[in-house]
Amino acid sequence: MVMPDHVCPYGIKTLDLLERxxxxxxxxHLETDDETAAFRERWDVETTPQTFVDGELVGTLDDVREFVGKERKDGGGTSYRPVLSLFAITFLMAAGAAWIAEDRWISERTFEWFVAFTMCGLGYLKIRDVESFSTMFLNYDLLARRWVPYSYVYPYAETGAGILMIATVLTWISVPVALFIGSVGAASVVKAVWIDGRELRCACVGGSSDVPLGFVSFTENAAMIAMAIWMGAKHLI
Known part of the structure; x- marks a missing residue:
């Protein structure tokens, strides 16, 4: 569709893909609503754009991707890409902060900040749609299933603990909070995945996540536990 107030982004992507x-x-171009409706009725399709190759209907952008041998993007699968991208970004952020603070990229503080930045990043992804997160979280978290408000508290607790750990203040609050939510989370993942054998999606990067519940989810919780123990030993003992 190419109209005065709307140019279809999927059409632009399809054209680019085919030309490449x-x-x-x-x-x-479909330049009016009437043209669009008539096209959909004629070809019995629900959406546009639609691509034809040698006169044969291939379909939507995702159908074209599949036709040319590329991965579809219309969902239905699982992917670690969101959480791995976040890990990479927060590690680089931590290395950059260490360079400014200590004149070196890799140090003890790099790994402390990496975990804390990651906690904040994951917390933000949950907070942006708490309702959706809580719904997915209730599929497997042991405490949330017994006390539903915990599914709403968790994102703020994770983010708050991460912020306090970055600043190295109020350790007596951040350490027990991170230790508690990390321990409950790790136990929940172990039970759901490795004891019950359930195949679920992880709420770690928000409620619309395609990340499978399992190793990465357990790693998030294990990192919080390790960070809590480390910070506790370093600043409280």
Whole structure:
């Protein structure tokens, strides 16, 4: 659709993909709502754009991706990409902060900040849609299933503990909070995945996550536990 108030982004992506694959493309615009409705009725399709190759209907952008041998993007699968991207970004942030603070990229503080930054990043992803997160979280968290408000408290507790650990203040609050939510989370993942054998999606990067519940989820909780023990030993003992 190419209209005065709307240009279809999927159409632009489809055109780009086909041209990069070497196709000679005739780009036909639907310029009014009536044209769009008539096209959908004629070809019995629900959405536009639709692509035809040699006169045969291939389908939507995701159908075209599959047609040219690329991965579909319309969901239905699982992916570690969101959480691994976050880990990479927060590690680079921690290394940059260590360079400014200590004139070196890798230090003890790098790893402390890496965990704390990651806690804040994961907390933010949960907070941006707490309702969706809490719904997914209730699928497996042992405490949340007994006390539903915990599913709403968790994102703020994780973020708050991370912020306090970055600043190295109020350790007597951040350490027990991180230790508690990390321990409950780790136990919940172990039970759901390795004891009950359930295949679930993790709420670690928010309620719309495609990240499978398992090793990465356990690692998030294990890192909080390790960080709490480390910070406790360093600043409280």
């Amino acid at each position: 694959q070497g196709f000679d493309v005739t780009d036909v």
